[in-house]
Amino acid sequence: SYVLDNQSAITPLVPQLQASNIAQTITDMSAFTNRYYTTTAGVNASDWLKNKWTTMAAGRSDITVTQFTHSGYPQKSVILTINGTDNGSEVVVLGAHLDSINTNGTTETTRAPGADDDASGIASMTEALRVMLASNYKPRRTIKMIGYAAEEVGLRGSQDIATWHKNNNVNVVGVMQLDMTNYKGSPSDIYMYTDYTDSTQNDFVVKLIQTYQPTLTIGYDRCGYGCSDHASWTAQGYWSSMPFETSFNQDNPYIHTANDTYANMGNQADHALKFARLGLTFAMELGSDGA
Numbered sequence: 001s002y003v004l005d006n007q008s009a010i011t012p013l014v015p016q017l018q019a020s021n022i023a024q025t026i027t028d029m030s031a032f033t034n035r036y037y038t039t040t041a042g043v044n045a046s047d048w049l050k051n052k053w054t055t056m057a058a059g060r061s062d063i064t065v066t067q068f069t070h071s072g073y074p075q076k077s078v079i080l081t082i083n084g085t086d087n088g089s090e091v092v093v094l095g096a097h098l099d100s101i102n103t104n105g106t107t108e109t110t111r112a113p114g115a116d117d118d119a120s121g122i123a124s125m126t127e128a129l130r131v132m133l134a135s136n137y138k139p140r141r142t143i144k145m146i147g148y149a150a151e152e153v154g155l156r157g158s159q160d161i162a163t164w165h166k167n168n169n170v171n172v173v174g175v176m177q178l179d180m181t182n183y184k185g186s187p188s189d190i191y192m193y194t195d196y197t198d199s200t201q202n203d204f205v206v207k208l209i210q211t212y213q214p215t216l217t218i219g220y221d222r223c224g225y226g227c228s229d230h231a232s233w234t235a236q237g238y239w240s241s242m243p244f245e246t247s248f249n250q251d252n253p254y255i256h257t258a259n260d261t262y263a264n265m266g267n268q269a270d271h272a273l274k275f276a277r278l279g280l281t282f283a284m285e286l287g288s289d290g291a
């Protein structure tokens, strides 16, 4: 079972996460015409994220930022790795996808800001990274933060990456997916998706919310299909969870259009902040455990 035994290190960091920083990253990523997996802007968005994370990690010799090349399309995934101190063979993964799509068809000039889907997830994860770095946190396990390419066209980036980890016998002990974190469309704060995820790890994630964000309300729902990159990890036999912004029937109506913008999420990032806090506590609770 998952023991919450790192509260002294984690509790002081939770209040350091800032919605304003999340909003800035959402805005920056939305500015690309689109982030589609085959366009120039889609390639540039991947390079932008790599450069952003590289700059953030400057000075940390235990951190590398690489791009994962996929076959058949030019957009690369971005992987930041914080090498563990004394239990580095065990790996914790926090992920979101960096691509976007417009269902009318996405060409070089098609607008697909993808502010919620999924700049919000990248932004939540990036703010968690910033606070971990600011506190000079050194995990015992290895923590990987992954910006997946080509999620919108069949979870293709995460499929390659999860398969690579399986084929290389990497001991991934837990995966969290953050896809759409900032549209507050439902009564509860965080919805745990129960299909294509692991129920035991989901229970741990609920414990994290109850421990570190006790005022938040929790709902449960299911997609009925592999609705984001968590399904790629589950398919390889790893344990994954997907905390989501709304219930299934109240999802953001703007996604996959030119209107998936920060403004259409109420010009706020307070909802995404909940997921940044959850991502931080997930990465640090699991990342701080020895063998």
Ligand SMILES: N[C@H](Cc1ccc(I)cc1)C(=O)NO
Pocket: 117, 118, 151, 152, 179, 223, 227, 228, 244, 246, 247, 248, 249, 251, 255
């Ligand atoms: N299919 C997912 C979006 C998606 C996922 C869950 C729910 I509820 C509604 C919508 C997608 O487009 N991910 O990028």
Ligand SMILES: [Zn+2]
Pocket: 117, 152, 255, 256
């Ligand atoms: Zn989508």
Ligand SMILES: [Zn+2]
Pocket: 097, 117, 118, 151, 179, 180, 228
């Ligand atoms: Zn998505």
